[in-house]
Amino acid sequence: MSYIQGISSELEDLIFLEDVEASMLFRIDGNVVESCFNKKYSQELLRTVQWCKANVEKVSLEMRSNNLNKVTYELNEFCVLFFVVNSITILTALANQNVNLSLLSIEAKRKSQIIANYL
Amino acid sequence: MQITAGTTSHRSINQATKTIIKDVIDNINGTPDFLLVAFTPNYQSKEDYEYALAKICEESGTKNVIGGIFPGVATSNELPTTQGCSVMGFKGDEVQIQPPFDYTNVRINPKKGAQEIKNAYKATDKLSKLGFFLTPGPFYQTDAFEQLKVLDTFFAKKFKKMFNLIGRIINKNMGKNGYGSTLFADTILKTLVEDGVKNALGGATIDLDMEKCYQFSGENVFQNALVGTIFSSDKLSFNNNWTFDKSQHSRNFFLTEFLKSSGYVQKINKKPANEAFLELIDISRDLYDEAFGKLSYASLLYLSALENEYEDYVPFVSVCHPILDGVIATVPEKSLCNDNIKADFFTQSGTGIQKSAFECANNLIQGLTDLRFGIFINCSNRLLIAGDKIDKENKLIEQALGEDVPFITLYSGGEFSLINQKPIYSAVSIHGFVAGEPTVNTKNVVF
Incomplete structure (x- = not known):
């Protein structure tokens, strides 16, 4: 399995969690390394993805300067979770607002560690 | 003695099973004597779990398997997962692990379930023995709370004796339908004490949606069963213990009116319990519903505790549902013996939880050296x-x-634990047991 297939499989695992709509691996400059979406995604979700893409650089800078591992935002009826993978990539999970954030963050932490091993 | 443990995560149960077989079972030379298998509930269908267990039994060559579903699982060498499985495999003569037993009607007849544990416990005459069992967990469906509304009526407050019986019937009916609380575990522990069983450790399987929970024994997947085994050894000693986060004790309150049989508290501090409970924790109804609605309205951060004959504080969970005037408390019937019972509030915190886990593990190692393995039952809350x-x-x-x-x-x-015949049925706590060689006390003799 190539490293990109491995990453893709890990991201796909996340969208099988209840209420998770999309998962993406961003480079801190905003470029998408890999992404995975639920089959039925809405325009609203795409707008939130665009927001993530536009802001990931700012968020990652903030995370790095304050030594944060995880940041959560609530916007457009979605919950956005950023999780640091390594110094240049960030795992992002988009879920609807009913998501159980504790359970999602446990799995996101595990996935970010596995993805870091691929990179 | 060979012990392997591992955790894996994957969206597909087939893939997770394949990986765990490779990582854990294949690492044991030959056929393992016993496997403890824990899956997360996200795979949902009973058939999926049956397939996974059949595969594990086939590939490992043993049917000495017990386990169940838990919202999170972890092993010493891996991060916890909420989408996968953990397995611990045992092989060797140091510890004898009996073939699994199961009893499929434990919610209705917990005493018979206890009998299964006792029979297996008495079947071994080794020096150290510990019963390990898993049960169904709390299992409230939406209409379960409707049934309890009758306990709010004027008559329920007036005719306590009669409504204690009604409460018991409601609980039994819940059991028949396959849902309810885990108060039956207290009956199991008390029966085990009467039968001379000294040490045991147990936990309830659960899906946080409270819609289903499964227990595994061999290739079988049950929905309302007790499954278990007995660990015994002549060479090793077993220590078991428990604790919870007691670091933030906030205030006291009194349970002033209640129905013993169903753990249904009608009044707290002489006020309707539901209203008084929200006042005590200083949270509005809306905020409480938003925070705990998805967890069957069970208070999560706010833990109440009662004193009993064995411990200063034994914590219980309160279920504060909007359609009820009272509060459902997971308090065993025998603990509700007086009319005015003092309870204490503890607020749970991340740091406190970590400290209590360390405290539990630290207590477990006392008097032991060369530890072989540990099993911990930690609350999903x-x-x-x-x-x-x-x-x-x-x-x-x-x-x-x-x-x-x-x-x-x-x-x-x-x-739940039985620690030297002391029964502990608690919530939001960590219980564990470890196996190791007993420390030999050598005395310096001066001639």
Whole structure:
């Protein structure tokens, strides 16, 4: 399995969690390394993805300067979770607002560690 | 003695099973004597779990398997997962692990379930013995609370004796339908004490949606069963213990009116319990519903505790549902013996939880050396409070036990222990047991 297939499989695992709509691996400059979406995604979700893409650089800078591992935002009826993978990539999970954030963050932490091993 | 443990995560149960077989079972030379298998509930269908267990039994060559579903599972060498499985495999003569037993009607007849544990316990005459069992967990469906509304009526407050019986019938009916609380576990523990069983550790399987929970025995997947085994040894000693986060004690209150049989509290501090409970924790109804609605309205951060004959504080969970005037408390019938019972509030915190896990593990190692393995039953509420910091708790357990000691942690829906015939049925707590060689006390003799 190539490293990109491995990453893709890990991201796909996340969208099988209840209420998770999309998962993406961003480079801190905003470029998408890999992404995975639920089959039925809405325009609203795409707008939130665009927001993530536009802001990931700012968020990652903030995370790095304050030594944060995880940041959560609530916007457009979605919950956005950023999780640091390594110094240049960030795992992002988009879920609807009913998501159980504790359970999602446990799995996101595990996935970010596995993805870091691929990179 | 060979002990292997591992955790894997994957969206497909087939893939997770394949990986865990490779990582854990294939690492044991030959056929393992016993496997403890824990899956997360996300795979949902009973058939999926049956397929996974059949595969594990086929590939390992043993049907000595018990386990169940838990919202989170972890082992010493891996981060916890909420989408996968953990397995611990045992092989060797140092510890004898009996073939699994099961009893499929434990909610209705807990005493018969206890009988199964007792029979297996008495069947071995080794020096150290410990019963290990898993049960169904709390299992409230939406209409379950409707049935309890009758306990709010004027008559229920007036005719206590009669409504104690009605409460018991409601609970029994819940059991028949396959849902209800885990108060039956207290009956199991009390029966075990009467039957002379000294040490046991147990936990309740649970899905946080409270829609289903499964227990595994061999290739079988049950929905309302007790499954278990007995660990015994002549060479090793077993220590078991428990604790919870007692670091933030906030205030006291009194249970002033209640129905013993169903753990239904009608009044707290002489006020309707539902209203008084929200006042005590200083939270509005809306905020409480938003925070705990998805967890069957069980208070998560606010833990109440009662004193009993064995312990200063034994914590219980309060279910504060909007359609009820009272509060459902997971308090065993025998603890509700007076008219005015003092309870204490403890607020749970991430740091407190970590410290209590370390305290539990540290107590477990007293009097033991060369530890072989550990099994921990940790509350799923604690998993939700800690979130992604939950691995720190396991790191602290590792720090107490030692780096090379394999252990498994199951995040359960109720934890119970029998510690030297002292029954502990508690909530939001961590219970554990470790196996190791007893420390030999050598005395310096001066001639």
